[in-house]
Amino acid sequence: MIETERLLLREYTPDDYDALYEIMSDPETMQHYPAPFDEERTRRWIEWNLDNYAQYGFGLWAVVLKETGEFIGDCGLTLQNIDGEMLPEIGYHIHKKYQKRGFAKEAARAVRDWAFLNTKYRALYSYMKYTNEGSRRTAEAVGMKKVKEYPDPKNTISYAFSVTREEWIHKKEKDGTDNS
Ligand SMILES: CC(C)(COP(=O)(O)OP(=O)(O)OC[C@H]1O[C@@H](n2cnc3c(N)ncnc32)[C@H](O)[C@@H]1OP(=O)(O)O)[C@@H](O)C(=O)NCCC(=O)NCCS
Known part of the structure; x- marks a missing residue:
């Protein structure tokens, strides 16, 4: 369980299905994906993350509002194929x-800190379709910079963003207790 000022990040359970389906089946929310998710794809998303927790000790976690317990989305770490390499990716x-x-910034910063503290990865990534400005700006807010632009069949063009462990340490030292 990861706690931030306003959020809790916890493991998915099958009970999150209805709230997750509302997000993933929505055409506007999923406009930068090849298609919104159907019921089967949404079920597999939860199963994939339960497998990720068991196999790697991390995955996408359910993001809930501390105040009400309401499920508002997910954020976490998964291994993703980024231009042919399997790399640790922060998704949201x-x-x-x-x-x-x-909320995405708040969750993604907490996931970044968790990942650098609890894994040995030397860099963390986020990748997105070139049109996905919200995703790109969230990556930037986490301290990531664009490291790659590459053709990607599902996205036409994908951008890869990254922050290294050294950059993260340097920023933490510079900012003192600042949470960004
Ligand atoms: C991407 C997403 C998670 C951002 O969530 P969010 O909670 O709205 O993000 P935040 O409020 O923390 O904002 C993060 C930054 O992105 C900017 N931003 C958010 N949505 C944006 C949009 N639609 N267009 C442009 N900028 C946007 C914010 O202004 C903020 O920028 P700042 O740091 O310069 O102030 C959300 O838009 C989403 O769920 N999109 C659909 C799913 C998706 O595409 N996920 C990413 C897959 S690669």
Whole structure:
């Protein structure tokens, strides 16, 4: 369980299906994906993350509001194929009614810190379709810079963003207790 100022990140359970389906089946939310998810794909998303927890000790975690316990999306670490390499990726999805309130940044920064403290990865990545400005700006807010632009059959062009462990340590030292 990861706690931030306003959020808790916890493991998915099959009970999250209905709330997750509302997000992943929404065409507007999923406009930068090849297609919105159907029921089967949403079920597999939860199963994939339960497998990730068992296999790697991390995955995408359910993001819930501390105040109400409401499920508002997910954020976490998974291994993703980024231009042919399997790399640790911070991913995020937030329900459209909660977007643009800083929740993705807050969750993704906590995942970045968790990953550098609990894994040995030397760098963390986020990748997205070139049109996905919200995702790109969330990556930047986590301290990532664009490291690659490459053709990707599902995205036409994908951008890869990354922050290294050294950059993260340097920023933490510079900022003192600042949480960004
Ligand atoms: C990407 C996503 C998770 C961002 O969630 P969010 O909670 O709205 O993000 P935040 O409020 O923390 O904002 C993070 C930054 O992105 C910017 N941003 C958020 N949505 C944006 C949008 N639609 N267009 C442009 N900028 C956007 C914010 O202004 C903020 O920038 P700043 O740091 O310069 O202030 C959300 O839009 C989403 O769930 N999208 C659909 C799923 C998706 O595409 N996930 C990424 C897959 S690669």
